[in-house]
Amino acid sequence: MVLGTEDATPVSFWFAVMPGASVQMDDLVAVRTTKPDGSPVHFYGIVDHVRTRHEGVSFDSDVQDVMAGLLPASVSYAARVLVTRVDPEDFIPPQPGDEVRHAQGESLRLALSADKMDYAFAGGLLADGQVLPINYQFVNGESGGHINISGISGVATKTSYALFLLHSIFRGGVLNQRGEGHNTRALIFNVKGEDLLFLDQPNRRVAEKEGAVQGRKGWSQGRYSRLDLPVEPFRDVQFLAPPKGGSGDAIVPDVEQRSDGVLPFVFTLREFCAGRMLPYVFSDAGSSLNLGFVIGNIEEKLARLAAGDSVPYLTVDDWQPEPDVLIDEDVRFDEMGKTRLQTFSQLISYLEYKLLEQNDGEGDPRWVLKQNQGTLRAFVRRLRGVQKHLAPLVRGDLSAAQAERYRPDILRRGVQTSVVDLHKLGAHAQGFVVGVLLRNLFEHKERYGRQDTVFVVLDELNKYAPREGTSPIKDVLLDIAERGRSLGIILIGAQQTASEVERRIVSNAAIRVVGRLDLAEAERPEYRFLPQSFRGRAGILQPGTMLVSQPDVPNPVLVNYPFPAWATRRDEVDDVGGRAVEEIGEDWLR
Amino acid sequence: MPGMRIRLDPWPVDIEDGQLGLNDFGGVLIDIETPRWAAIAARPLPERLHTVYVVDGKRRMESRVFIEDDQGTAGLGAFGAYVVGAVRLCPHGSRQAELMDVRARRVLAHAPGLRVDPCSLSPRDPHTGQLQYTPVETDSAEPLAPLHKLQSVMLQEEQLLSHGLASQVPADEMDDREALSALTLQDGTLRRGGAKYSGAVVGYVKTMQTQYLGADRIGLLSTLKPGERTPIMHLKSETGKTTRFTWYVRLCEASFYQHPMSGVMRLEMYAPEEPDFLPPIVRAVANLSGTLLCRLGSTAHKDPRAPQNLIPTAALEQAMGRAMGSPELVTRRIRAHIAQQLGREVLA
Numbered sequence: 013m014v015l016g017t018e019d020a021t022p023v024s025f026w027f028a029v030m031p032g033a034s035v036q037m038d039d040l041v042a043v044r045t046t047k048p049d050g051s052p053v054h055f056y057g058i059v060d061h062v063r064t065r066h067e068g069v070s071f072d073s074d075v076q077d078v079m080a081g082l083l084p085a086s087v088s089y090a091a092r093v094l095v096t097r098v099d100p101e102d103f104i105p106p107q108p109g110d111e112v113r114h115a116q117g118e119s120l121r122l123a124l125s126a127d128k129m130d131y132a133f134a135g136g137l138l139a140d141g142q143v144l145p146i147n148y149q150f151v152n153g154e155s156g157g158h159i160n161i162s163g164i165s166g167v168a169t170k171t172s173y174a175l176f177l178l179h180s181i182f183r184g185g186v187l188n189q190r191g192e193g194h195n196t197r198a199l200i201f202n203v204k205g206e207d208l209l210f211l212d213q214p215n216r217r218v219a220e221k222e223g224a225v226q227g228r229k230g231w232s233q234g235r236y237s238r239l240d241l242p243v244e245p246f247r248d249v250q251f252l253a254p255p256k257g258g259s260g261d262a263i264v265p266d267v268e269q270r271s272d273g274v275l276p277f278v279f280t281l282r283e284f285c286a287g288r289m290l291p292y293v294f295s296d297a298g299s300s301l302n303l304g305f306v307i308g309n310i311e312e313k314l315a316r317l318a319a320g321d322s323v324p325y326l327t328v329d330d331w332q333p334e335p336d337v338l339i340d341e342d343v344r345f346d347e348m349g350k351t352r353l354q355t356f357s358q359l360i361s362y363l364e365y366k367l368l369e370q371n372d373g374e375g376d377p378r379w380v381l382k383q384n385q386g387t388l389r390a391f392v393r394r395l396r397g398v399q400k401h402l403a404p405l406v407r408g409d410l411s412a413a414q415a416e417r418y419r420p421d422i423l424r425r426g427v428q429t430s431v432v433d434l435h436k437l438g439a440h441a442q443g444f445v446v447g448v449l450l451r452n453l454f455e456h457k458e459r460y461g462r463q464d465t466v467f468v469v470l471d472e473l474n475k476y477a478p479r480e481g482t483s484p485i486k487d488v489l490l491d492i493a494e495r496g497r498s499l500g501i502i503l504i505g506a507q508q509t510a511s512e513v514e515r516r517i518v519s520n521a522a523i524r525v526v527g528r529l530d531l532a533e534a535e536r537p538e539y540r541f542l543p544q545s546f547r548g549r550a551g552i553l554q555p556g557t558m559l560v561s562q563p564d565v566p567n568p569v570l571v572n573y574p575f576p577a578w579a580t581r582r583d584e585v586d587d588v589g590g591r592a593v594e595e596i597g598e599d600w601l602r
Numbered sequence: 603m604p605g606m607r608i609r610l611d612p613w614p615v616d617i618e619d620g621q622l623g624l625n626d627f628g629g630v631l632i633d634i635e636t637p638r639w640a641a642i643a644a645r646p647l648p649e650r651l652h653t654v655y656v657v658d659g660k661r662r663m664e665s666r667v668f669i670e671d672d673q674g675t676a677g678l679g680a681f682g683a684y685v686v687g688a689v690r691l692c693p694h695g696s697r698q699a700e701l702m703d704v705r706a707r708r709v710l711a712h713a714p715g716l717r718v719d720p721c722s723l724s725p726r727d728p729h730t731g732q733l734q735y736t737p738v739e740t741d742s743a744e745p746l747a748p749l750h751k752l753q754s755v756m757l758q759e760e761q762l763l764s765h766g767l768a769s770q771v772p773a774d775e776m777d778d779r780e781a782l783s784a785l786t787l788q789d790g791t792l793r794r795g796g797a798k799y800s801g802a803v804v805g806y807v808k809t810m811q812t813q814y815l816g817a818d819r820i821g822l823l824s825t826l827k828p829g830e831r832t833p834i835m836h837l838k839s840e841t842g843k844t845t846r847f848t849w850y851v852r853l854c855e856a857s858f859y860q861h862p863m864s865g866v867m868r869l870e871m872y873a874p875e876e877p878d879f880l881p882p883i884v885r886a887v888a889n890l891s892g893t894l895l896c897r898l899g900s901t902a903h904k905d906p907r908a909p910q911n912l913i914p915t916a917a918l919e920q921a922m923g924r925a926m927g928s929p930e931l932v933t934r935r936i937r938a939h940i941a942q943q944l945g946r947e948v949l950a
Contacts, residue, residue: 068917068920070904078699080897081695082897083914083917084699084700084917085699085917
């Protein structure tokens with residue numbers, strides 16, 4: 013019953029829990045009150061605070077007397093509700109004494125505004141085992157878009173939850189309902205470990221883990237069947253990884269744990285120049301105006317140099333590398349006395365020559381454009397700095413067929429999910445790949461429109477789009493955050509601390525998810541969408557539990573989601589496939 | 603010659619009387635347990651005593667009224683409310699203490715000879731329920747008579763409750779066969795006429811208004827240790843109308859700045875007029891009284907009348923006050939009711 017000793021308002025009220033009943037935080041409840049004219053008003057809300065206390069005693073130490081049987085007192089068990097919905101929208105307060113009931117079935121749907129959602133997918137399970145619907149139209153860009161996930165790392169919740177959401181979107185039926193199943197895709201950047209390289213493999217621990225949860229909760233169904241999701245790994249996955257360093261014809265992906273099924277990807281030197289990828293090499297270009305100017309200038313020059321041909325390498329006619337300054341010995345010359353630039357380091361050497369050595373150290377005036385030598389040196393120095401990481405990625409010594417084959421194509425036919433493994437790259441090279449791939453995707457979508465939704469999963473947003481400063485990668489991410497939803501590019505971004513990410517990216521996310529947070533972080537303004545009690549609780553969330561806030565429901569809801577059905581580590585891969593070990597051994601020996 | 607010593611009465615000054623009164627006693631006091639005037643140690647609580655009731659009552663005058671009946675007779679009266687209630691507890695601590703029968707009753711006390719109908723106050727707000735006042739005739743037409751009537755109605759109820767709850771033990775026969783399983787502690791001195799209801803009822807007197815003991819004996823009260831008691835005496839009042847068994851118990855050590863009798867309480871049980879023997883039940887109750895009361899005694903920082911105002915009593919008083927309702931709301935209801943009777947709207 014609604015309490016009369018605390019204020020009851022249309023947005024929040026307390027209620028007393030009758031003896032024998034039990035209420036926990038995050039339970040959804042419904043109250044019906046009657047207006048003087050007899051018409052009902054329903055309040056739906058979420059319990060955000062529960063407490064018990066001895067009633068009728070005034071001293072804390074009275075508890076000893078009560079327990080010793082001397083002092084009569086009763087236990088008052090009360091809970092506070094944050095109202096999520098008033099139906100109809102008559103914002104009268106509930107009356108003290110109105111009965112409060114658990115929201116179940118239809119009233120649960122109303123409490124979570126599920127009746128307002130034309131298309132919804134499962135966002136996890138509520139504390140009492142019911143499914144939280146998330147409005148798909150607030151994810152795919154129709155009414156809103158983007159998902160932002162915050163949480164400290166180490167408990168592996170951010171990526172897991174992002175993958176769970178993808179699994180729920182792909183396999184939960186919402187796409188079939190909309191007839192979009194075949195052309196909705198995901199692009200996942202793997203920035204830590206090789207965890208995501210086994211998404212297409214079943215997880216051998218899932219049955220055991222989920223069985224334990226089911227047993228603990230005493231449910232007749234497991235969490236996957238409650239969510240109406242298959243216990244299956246991702247389907248139609250391609251894995252892309254940068255190639256191993258060193259020259260040579262063989263291009264092998266630079267991964268350790270997975271031996272097959274990973275496709276290396278490279279950019280040709282010509283694509284690098286024609287595609288104007290140079291700015292993405294510099295993550296801190298905004299720090300100096302002059303440097304930005306030089307980059308823009310060189311970018312333009314290189315684009316012109318690359319125009320008009322399609323072979324992977326570049327040819328220049330005004331450079332004869334001196335043998336003693338060369339890093340690479342295998343410089344090749346064309347028949348017509350031109351020099352062929354085949355590697356990234358040769359390109360840098362060429363730029364160095366044009367900027368700093370030609371004309372007795374004056375440089376080519378058309379390239380230098382009267383820029384200060386110091387700026388030019390800084391430019392070259394930075395290029396040299398990333399050379400080691402980018403050299404295997406940007407190559408001119410490929411055949412046309414190889415270039416075609418190893419070009420990263422995340423929209424490849426028959427592929428639903430692309431995992432791009434970046435964890436071995438340095439920070440600059442990671443930024444380069446993310447920036448270039450996203451830029452390409454964005455430009456592609458600008459040309460072809462929004463029909464195909466592409467979900468981009470990117471962890472550590474704070475690295476790519478920090479609050480301070482500008483960089484080309486941040487520009488791409490901002491573009492995606494602000495315009496991407498109309499083009500069908502949906503960013504599922506994650507970071508440890510939303511306070512360190514560009515505000516416009518976080519604020520554009522329609523769905524916000526919070527896992528375990530540092531308590532100081534939880535008090536920052538970025539988390540104002542969490543009511544105070546939730547902010548406090550964000551510090552004690554366990555892995556597998558998230559607070560989900562969506563536009564349809566004014567308060568965040570605590571959900572848990574099942575253990576991944578796909579392997580997240582090599583040792584989780586169910587490579588036995590249920591067969592006996594001997595049988596597999598025989599397969600190997602054969 | 604010792605220097606002058608001043609020590610505090612433990613009770614706060616806004617309580618009508620101090621804990622200590624020192625009025626002389628004119629009645630007769632006879633040693634009935636033993637002529638040896640010395641402290642007697644407390645005994646443990648017997649297992650079979652499984653329930654202790656602490657009974658108290660409370661009354662409140664809500665409005666004084668002037669009544670004119672349909673015959674044209676007029677007189678004074680009052681709306682009043684009273685509550686009697688009990689706390690049931692297990693002295694061994696094996697159950698939660700609970701409140702019993704805490705319910706407000708309301709009376710419309712009026713001067714004799716008036717014809718008064720029951721009064722039922724209907725609320726404007728349906729949540730607050732009706733207030734039913736039962737007419738009760740006072741003994742005289744004096745202005746204070748309604749208050750006295752209210753008090754005596756309450757005491758009557760309290761007595762009925764006390765005796766209804768207690769073990770029915772024979773008080774004046776030799777056999778102790780009926781075990782003492784339930785004991786009632788009643789706040790204040792025992793009422794006149796209660797003896798006929800029988801039952802194990804102990805009155806506990808928090809104050810020491812009357813000095814029963816002579817100068818040669820009073821010293822023992824200061825030297826009692828917590829839980830210890832004096833021997834039981836037989837007491838006959840000056841008028842000879844009341845006879846009681848009585849003894850003193852110390853509940854806690856007196857603080858050095860308080861007068862030395864500050865932790866002491868007087869207990870009494872009904873006694874026959876002629877003191878020929880001490881019933882075993884009285885001795886049994888006296889023996890366990892120290893242990894029981896030390897357990898029930900409150901502490902100074904929680905209750906200004908500690909330790910004599912027992913822990914359950916304090917809770918009971920609070921519950922009784924609540925059962926009578928907010929005095930402001932009730933008087934407002936009375937005003938609105940009368941206004942309605944007179945056919946006028948009144949601003950509450």
